Amino acid sequence: MDNIFAYSFMLKAFAAAVLIAAAAPCIGLPIVLKRFSAIGDAASHSALGGIAFGLLIGINPIIGAVLFSVAAVFGIEGLRKRFGSYSEIATVIVMSAGIGLTAVLSGFIKNGSANISSFMFGSIVAISDFELILTVILCAVIIGVTLLLYKEIFAITFDEEAAGLCGIPVKAVNFVLMLLTALTVSVASRIVGALMISSLLVIPTAAAMLVSGSYRGTLARSIVFAELFTISGLFISYYFDLRPGGTIVLIGTAVLAAAALLKKRK
Amino acid sequence: MNEEIIRVENLTFEYPDTAVLKNVNFTLYKGDFLGIIGANGAGKSTLIKLILGLLPYDAGRITLFGTELSRVRSRIGYVSQKANSFNSDFPATVLEVVRANLFSSKGLFRRYTKEDNARAEHALALVGMTEYKDKLIGSLSGGQQQRVFIARALVSEPELLLMDEPTVGIDAASVREIMSIIKKLNSGGITMIMTNHDTPALLDAADKLLIFCEHGYEEFVNRSDLSLERVSSILAGKRVHKHG
Numbered sequence: 001m002d003n004i005f006a007y008s009f010m011l012k013a014f015a016a017a018v019l020i021a022a023a024a025p026c027i028g029l030p031i032v033l034k035r036f037s038a039i040g041d042a043a044s045h046s047a048l049g050g051i052a053f054g055l056l057i058g059i060n061p062i063i064g065a066v067l068f069s070v071a072a073v074f075g076i077e078g079l080r081k082r083f084g085s086y087s088e089i090a091t092v093i094v095m096s097a098g099i100g101l102t103a104v105l106s107g108f109i110k111n112g113s114a115n116i117s118s119f120m121f122g123s124i125v126a127i128s129d130f131e132l133i134l135t136v137i138l139c140a141v142i143i144g145v146t147l148l149l150y151k152e153i154f155a156i157t158f159d160e161e162a163a164g165l166c167g168i169p170v171k172a173v174n175f176v177l178m179l180l181t182a183l184t185v186s187v188a189s190r191i192v193g194a195l196m197i198s199s200l201l202v203i204p205t206a207a208a209m210l211v212s213g214s215y216r217g218t219l220a221r222s223i224v225f226a227e228l229f230t231i232s233g234l235f236i237s238y239y240f241d242l243r244p245g246g247t248i249v250l251i252g253t254a255v256l257a258a259a260a261l262l263k264k265r266k
Numbered sequence: 267m268n269e270e271i272i273r274v275e276n277l278t279f280e281y282p283d284t285a286v287l288k289n290v291n292f293t294l295y296k297g298d299f300l301g302i303i304g305a306n307g308a309g310k311s312t313l314i315k316l317i318l319g320l321l322p323y324d325a326g327r328i329t330l331f332g333t334e335l336s337r338v339r340s341r342i343g344y345v346s347q348k349a350n351s352f353n354s355d356f357p358a359t360v361l362e363v364v365r366a367n368l369f370s371s372k373g374l375f376r377r378y379t380k381e382d383n384a385r386a387e388h389a390l391a392l393v394g395m396t397e398y399k400d401k402l403i404g405s406l407s408g409g410q411q412q413r414v415f416i417a418r419a420l421v422s423e424p425e426l427l428l429m430d431e432p433t434v435g436i437d438a439a440s441v442r443e444i445m446s447i448i449k450k451l452n453s454g455g456i457t458m459i460m461t462n463h464d465t466p467a468l469l470d471a472a473d474k475l476l477i478f479c480e481h482g483y484e485e486f487v488n489r490s491d492l493s494l495e496r497v498s499s500i501l502a503g504k505r506v507h508k509h510g
Contacts, residue, residue, distance in 0.1 A: 033356060148375045155366040158358055165318060165344055166369045166422065209357050213402055218357040 004238050012132050013124045013244070017230040019139040020188050020200070025208070025222035026146035027184045028201035030157045030177060032209075038091045039076055039178075040198035043185040046072030046098035048194045050186070051119045052105035061119060062134055065186035065194075072098060073178040122193030122245025124234070131190060138187045142180050149173060154215055191230070192245040200226060203252035210259045225255065268295040270332065271426050271457045272317070277326035279309070279316055286312050289326070292476055292486040296425070299449075299458040301468040301489070303497065304478025310461040313476075314430045317459070318344055330426070340370035343424030345416050347431045354404035361386050361399040364418045371422060389421040390414070393447050409440025416447065427451065429460040433467070445471055469494060 004010050031037055047065035054064025072094050079090030106116045118126065127135070146153060152173045155163040164170045181201075188197045208221035233248030270293060277290040286309040294300055302310045315321040317328055319335045331338045364386040365378055372382070390396045393413040398406060403414060412432055419427060429448070433441040441464065449471050452458050462468040469475075469489065477485045477497065 151366065151369065151372070151376075151378060152374065154358070154362065155369060158356060158363065158366060161320070161346070162344070162367065162418070163369070165320075165339070165342075166367050167339055168369050169374075209355070212357055213359065213400070215358040215362050 004235065009125050009127075010234075010238065012127050012129075013234060014231070016124060016127050016132055016135045017191055017234055018227060019135055020184075020191050021204075021226035021230040022223055023139040023142040024184055024188055024200045025204050025219065025226050026143055027177070027180050028205040028226075029208075029215075029219050029222055030153050031181055032202055032205045033157045036181075037198060037202050038088065039073060039181060040185055040201045042076060042091045042095040042098065043069040043072045043182050044189065044194045044197040045095045045102070047182075047186050047189050047197075048116065048119060049098045049101035049105065051189065051194065052102050052109060052116055055109045055115050056105055060130060060134070061115075062131055062186055062190065065119075065189050066138075066183060068098070068101075069182035069185050070179060073182045077178060119189050120193050120195050121243055122189070122191055122196065122248075124191045124244050127190055135187050135190070138183050142184055142187075145176060145180060149176065153177065158215075192248050196245055196249045199249045199252060200230075203249070203256050204229065207252070207256045207259045210256075210263050225252070229255065268297070270294075271296055271298070271330070272459075273327075273329040274317075275327045275329075277313075277316065277323055277328065279312060279321065279323045287316070287323075287484075290476075290484055292474075294457055294459070294474065296457055297452065297455055298474055299452045299472045300460070300474045300476060301472030302459065302461040302476045302478070303465055303468060304484075308478035310478060311430050314344075314428050314459065314461060317428060318342070340422055341425045343419035343422065343427040345412075345419045345427070345429040345432045347434050356404060358403050359400050360390065360395065360403055360406070360414050363403050363414060364389055364421050367418045367421045386417075386421055389417040392420055392451070393417045394443075407437075407440070409436045409444065412436060412440070412444060413447065416444070420451070424456065426457045426459070429458070429462075431461055431463060433462060433464060441467065465497065466494060469497065 031040060047069040050064035050066070050068025051061040052064070053068065054061035076090045076094050079093060080087035083089045102116065106113065109115060152163070152168050155166070155168055156170055156173050160170055184201065185197050188200055192200050204222040204225035205218070207225045208218045212218040212221050229248050229252040233251050234244055236242065236251070237244040237247040273293045275291055277287055279287045290313065292300070302313060304310050312321065316323050328335070331341060361383065365382055368378070368382050368385065387396060387399060390399055393416050395410065395413050395417060398410065398414070403411060406414065416432065433444055436444070445467050448458065448460070452471070460468065460472070473489050475485075475487050475489055475492065475497070477487070479485065
């Protein structure tokens with residue numbers, strides 16, 4: 001059996017995976033608890049549009065993904081207010097627009113299908129030095145800001161009205177949370193693929209919620225689960241010649257199902 | 267003279283096409299306990315929201331501690347009908363929930379300290395919930411949850427506590443316990459404003475009453491001037507002479 005760490009591309013893949021697995025649950029936990037998981041999906045579909053845009057005009061696709069997913073999450077926030085009690089329509093509209101844009105733009109890109117496909121399903125082993133640096137910077141921002149705003153994010157996630165009454169700037173913190181969601185989705189598109197990003201946001205959090213007894217414990221365990229899924233996913237995909245993104249998601253789903261079954265038995 | 271805590275003058279508020287509050291007036295001093303009584307939709311919860319700044323009023327004035335709300339927000343606590351609407355699967359301990367209200371004394375970015383945990387535990391002790399501090403909030407009964415939410419309001423050591431139907435949807439034994447805790451806090455000097463559908467329980471605790479009548483006017487009276495029967499007749503629309 002050959003040594004997986006003998007290849008520099010695998011070292012880069014592991015470095016990026018470990019960072020994203022630490023960053024994704026920091027955002028995944030609050031958006032799941034605020035019942036905004038679908039926003040991750042809509043942002044990731046819009047990120048695909050951004051990736052296509054980036055490939056088309058010759059900028060790094062992750063930068064395109066950042067721009068489009070940021071526009072998507074704030075577009076959703078704007079549209080939600082227009083639809084009142086049917087606010088979930090906003091998420092579907094933005095998701096559809098993202099897919100539509102990807103379909104149109106990919107028609108103008110040389111080898112469009114192959115390029116877009118690598119971002120749809122992830123291509124972590126193809127990560128470039130620039131993308132690794134970008135991943136390091138964005139993950140540091142995501143982890144740093146969520147740690148700095150830990151008590152504010154908890155208070156708003158638990159009870160927005162009470163948080164506002166004790167002086168927390170609710171709108172500003174929600175703005176930051178949406179911005180970080182867009183960044184997480186963009187940077188993670190290289191790892192698990194844009195179509196499966198929300199699984200990295202939601203599955204580790206869901207599994208941790210089943211086995212934790214506090215908010216802090218849930219956050220810590222969701223990071224442990226995300227690391228477990230991504231690292232084992234990279235190993236398994238390498239030795240069994242599978243696609244890393246899909247393998248990571250399937251391992252996460254299997255662990256979540258097992259945790260749910262164990263909890264049910266108790 | 268006793269310290270003035272809140273003064274409400276000619277307060278008027280209306281939803282589109284419906285006047286809810288019209289020229290409401292009252293003043294409370296340190297240690298007062300105001301019970302707000304009235305039928306559903308009479309404007310009880312709206313008044314609480316106006317005092318807290320959650321709704322903008324159309325006319326009149328609310329003065330808190332002699333100044334405007336934004337300067338004294340940290341001196342005011344609030345307990346809502348959370349036991350009914352609370353998401354029971356939220357993964358947070360009782361201590362984490364209570365500690366969340368310490369923001370006004372901490373500010374942005376600062377982490378919780380051992381002193382903050384001690385303050386949260388002290389607030390839990392006031393409502394007899396210390397032993398539950400590490401339990402998940404969703405694993406408690408409705409009455410226990412509401413005691414935790416009272417502790418959350420108390421953790422910032424408020425001088426004025428507003429409570430909107432804090433005992434709704436809770437069993438009778440827990441209601442008695444909660445009302446006993448609230449009366450004890452009031453005798454410790456905290457000024458109270460409380461709405462409650464359970465009129466006898468509120469009459470037992472309050473020393474001042476704001477009664478919203480069926481015919482769209484309100485009465486502000488001293489509790490000692492009224493019997494339960496008299497309150498019922500006021501609720502039905504018969505006026506009394508105003509006091510206080």
